[in-house]
Amino acid sequence: MQVHELLEQVKNGSISVEEAAGKLRQEPFVDMEFAKLDTHREIRSGFPEVIFCSGKPDAYLVDIYRKMADINGEVLGTRATPHQYELVKDVIPSIQYNEVSRILKLEKPDKKRSGSVVVAAAGTADLPVAEEAAETAEFFGSRVTRLYDVGVSGIHRLLAHVDALQSANCVIAVAGMEGALASVVGGLVSNPVIAVPTSVGYGASFHGLSALLTMINSCANGVATVNIDNGYGAGYLATQINRLAVSGGQPKD
Numbered sequence: 001m002q003v004h005e006l007l008e009q010v011k012n013g014s015i016s017v018e019e020a021a022g023k024l025r026q027e028p029f030v031d032m033e034f035a036k037l038d039t040h041r042e043i044r045s046g047f048p049e050v051i052f053c054s055g056k057p058d059a060y061l062v063d064i065y066r067k068m069a070d071i072n073g074e075v076l077g078t079r080a081t082p083h084q085y086e087l088v089k090d091v092i093p094s095i096q097y098n099e100v101s102r103i104l105k106l107e108k109p110d111k112k113r114s115g116s117v118v119v120a121a122a123g124t125a126d127l128p129v130a131e132e133a134a135e136t137a138e139f140f141g142s143r144v145t146r147l148y149d150v151g152v153s154g155i156h157r158l159l160a161h162v163d164a165l166q167s168a169n170c171v172i173a174v175a176g177m178e179g180a181l182a183s184v185v186g187g188l189v190s191n192p193v194i195a196v197p198t199s200v201g202y203g204a205s206f207h208g209l210s211a212l213l214t215m216i217n218s219c220a221n222g223v224a225t226v227n228i229d230n231g232y233g234a235g236y237l238a239t240q241i242n243r244l245a246v247s248g249g250q251p252k253d
Contacts, residue, residue, distance in 0.1 A: 129174050162188060199229055
């Protein structure tokens, strides 16, 4: 729970000052022995802790989801499998799973989204990473526009959406192969561009290394690059930029 939400509850009388003080006195993490849930992360950074699902033992993952849902009323997890979805669904029936993005989430139904983030993906094979970025940004409160299959091999498909690209507060450019999409987008807009190389391509693409090198060597200004296949990191960073734009440059409380 964010501090301003707690203060609003005190203000409207839904909890007492003593109850609020008790919540603030709680430990900044929950010790589950196999995991220490960082319950104060949202207070410090504006973003709650996110679960990286891949590799977690079944019982631990279920317990983590249950506890975080109890604390926050919502949970975001990345790189989940269908098997993990079925496990968590047994204890949280309203959990949602996207087989493309591999995001496993419980989300508040009344969530408000603002600003503008564009996620542009070069090809259909890049969509798992692009959707991870888009869903992450949406979960954290950004309004997202998706532009898919707009790679440079048919650049007219991208140029048909220049208005959307230029009006966004941030653009996430997702591409494999040679990764040229980010440079092209960077040359079209005045807003920040987050480049996401994907591990899509033939042998000499080296599982995304060629796209990574292209993106970090981009001659276009205003392009920053995250790790290979790191859609989550791009969605998080885009939301930070979007929040600053929406608030007029003032950090969110």
